[in-house]
Amino acid sequence: MTMHAQDPDLKEAIGAQTDAAFETVQALYRQLHQYPELPFQEHATSARLAEALEQLGLEVTRGVGGTGVVALLRNGEGPTVMLRGDMDALPIKEETGLDYASTRTAETENGTVPLMHACGHDLHSSCVVGTAAVMAGLKEHWSGTLMLICQPAEEIFGGARAMLDDGLYERFARPDVILGQHNMPALAGTVGHRAGGTMAACTNLSVMIHGAGGHGSMPAQTVDPVVIAAHVVTRLQTIVSREVPPEETVVVTVGKLHAGTQANIIPHSAELEINIRSFDDALHRQVVASIERIIQAECEAGRSPKPPEFRVLNETIALHNDATAVEHVRSAHGAHFGEANLYAMPRLNGSEDFPFFGSAEAGGFGGEDIPYVYWFIGATPEERWQATPGNGVAEKMRHLEMPHSPYYFPGNEVTLRTGIEAMAAGALAYLG
Structure with missing residues (x-):
């Protein structure tokens, strides 16, 4: 039956x-x-x-x-x-x-x-x-x-x-x-x-920003990756507000920012982990590319001695x-x-x-x-x-x-x- x-x-x-x-x-x-x-x-x-x-x-x-x-x-x-x-x-x-x-x-x-x-x-x-x-x-x-x-x-x-x-x-x-x-x-x-x-599609991206560390009393003799990272965090928020169509849903979150060990030491590097979510795979790739573009530009503006390093921790469609x-x-x-x-x-x-x-x-x-x-x-x-x-x-x-x-x-x-x-x-x- x-x-x-x-x-x-x-x-x-x-x-x-x-x-x-x-x-x-x-x-x-x-x-x-x-x-x-x-x-x-x-x-x-x-x-x-x-x-x-x-x-x-x-x-x-x-x-x-x-x-x-x-x-x-x-x-x-x-x-x-x-x-x-x-x-x-x-x-x-x-x-x-x-x-x-x-x-x-x-x-x-x-x-x-x-x-x-x-x-x-x-x-x-x-x-x-x-x-x-x-x-x-x-x-x-x-x-x-x-x-x-x-x-x-x-x-x-x-x-x-x-x-x-x-x-x-x-x-x-x-x-x-x-x-x-x-x-x-x-x-x-x-x-x-x-x-x-x-x-949503999701990408978890790890970023290493390179600086040139030194004594906190002599910043002119260093390249401060913390300052570069701070500019990055702020500038990334413009992707959603200025590069994504208003009818689309995209989230860019900096969930991790780690640099330094104590107040008077300018560190050699800063590490960020960024979470990106969207509902359109093509738009998602565009947002990831924008993140990389902004970080590279901020590193250049901040006199970073070498390019930032990007590593995809995991992602899905x-x-x-x-x-x-x-x-x-x-x-x-x-x-x-x-x-x-x-x-x-x-x-x-x-x-x-x-x-x-x-x-x-x-x-x-x-x-x-x-x-x-x-x-x-x-x-x-x-x-x-x-x-x-x-x-x-x-x-x-x-x-x-x-x-x-x-x-x-x-x-x-x-x-x-x-x-x-x-x-x-x-x-x-x-x-x-």
């Missing part, structure tokens, strides 16, 4: 399979939450996820793109649908008060840092496993190939490209559509969609959801959750490396782009949501903890269940 996303019997079947798998998936989630790992160091995390997928009978490959996991569930002829979850954590000290809160630390070049799943990647990867269990239990209702990805290093925009560079599509399968999701502090049990530009695919998935989610539980997701200045999987040029794979849909699942329990001031999703979210907060916790039962069912309903919209 063939079922479709609009079929009420399929909704009931997805719910029943989620019920059957939920306790196991919740235990997995709590284990992952308690033992977070940094980007490209997700060795125990990926091993645990691979084991869980193997226990469900999937074809599992470990170590793709470093610590990535790829699992295939083949079920006859039909399209290939890829589901992606990320799994890395952040250097943040957890303050949630959970009895399974993280107390782990890691050694980095900046010393010992605390670790926390403050962005919910443990939730995302657990939902992938939960969806695998649901789809394995519904094989008589669909046909095709389910391709499940547990991706490393999203927080540094490195994992998607690493998996693609490791031959993801050549070694396994080239998907017909790619589906992914992220938690947000919307009402738990609701799902948000947005077609077109949804998340803008996320543009395919409009046709969004409507197809949104229809399936509406049938499953009810239209009242869907919301229009506002555009986010946050960024993701998920779009690399769909961009042939930026992702470095051949052929045409692959359509993708990236949606958002609510993570705020109903009682707190009702007590939060504001009208509508965007207003209320301004009053709630966001991802990357030490107090942020998206892993309640409703959100975990919603994430599993949203992925399953989305996949069945193409495979059913």
Whole structure:
């Protein structure tokens, strides 16, 4: 019997399979939450996820793109649908008060840092496993190939490209559509969609400005990189106000400026780290070029003894959801959750490396782009949501903890269940 996303019997079947798998998936989630790992160091995390997928009978490959996991569930002829979850954590000290809160630390070049799943990647990867269990239990209702990805290093925009560079599509399968999701502090049990530009492109740029250090009492015998850096910080703000069309959204932030050791020493160099975000990839490249132009000019004006050094720390492209695919998935989610539980997701200045999987040029794979849909699942329990001031999703979210907060916790039962069912309903919209 063939079922479709609009079929009420399929909704009931997805719910029943989620019920059957939920306790196991919740235990997995709590284990992952308690033992977070940094980007490209997700060795125990990926091993645990691979084991869980193997226990469900999937074809599992470990170590793709470093610590990535790829699992295939083949079920006859039909399209290939890829589901992606990320799994890395952040250097943040957890303050949630959970009895399974993280107390782990890691050694980095900046010393010992605390670790926390403050962005919910443990939730995302657990939902992938939960969806695998649901789809394995519904094989008589669909046909095709389910391709499940547990991706490393999203927080540094490195994992998607690493998996693609490791031959993801050549070694396994080239998907017909790619589906992914992220938690947000919307009402738990609701799902948000947005077609077109949804998340920003982002570049994190490191800049070294060179000077000629010396005694603070004899500035004429030095070249002061602090003065040059101060002019740079001020002048960079003119890019948005004078070089970007008013209707475009661009953010240029100098998040780090480090120079010197004490008041009476003019240092040899100053280091800046600059964060650039926009929703248009061509405009984004123009803004980065403007930053480099301004810094080079200020260094020349300030008599810097050698040109500045630029280093891209990490970057990603803008996320543009395919409009046709969004409507197809949104229809399936509406049938499953009810239209009242869907919301229009506002555009986010946050960024993701998920779009690399769909961009042939930026992702470095051949052929045409692959359509993708990236949606958002609510993570705020109903009682707190009702007590939060504001009208509508965007207003209320301004009053709630966001991802990357030490107090942020998206892993309640409703959100975990919603994430599993949203992925399953989305996949069945193409495979059913």
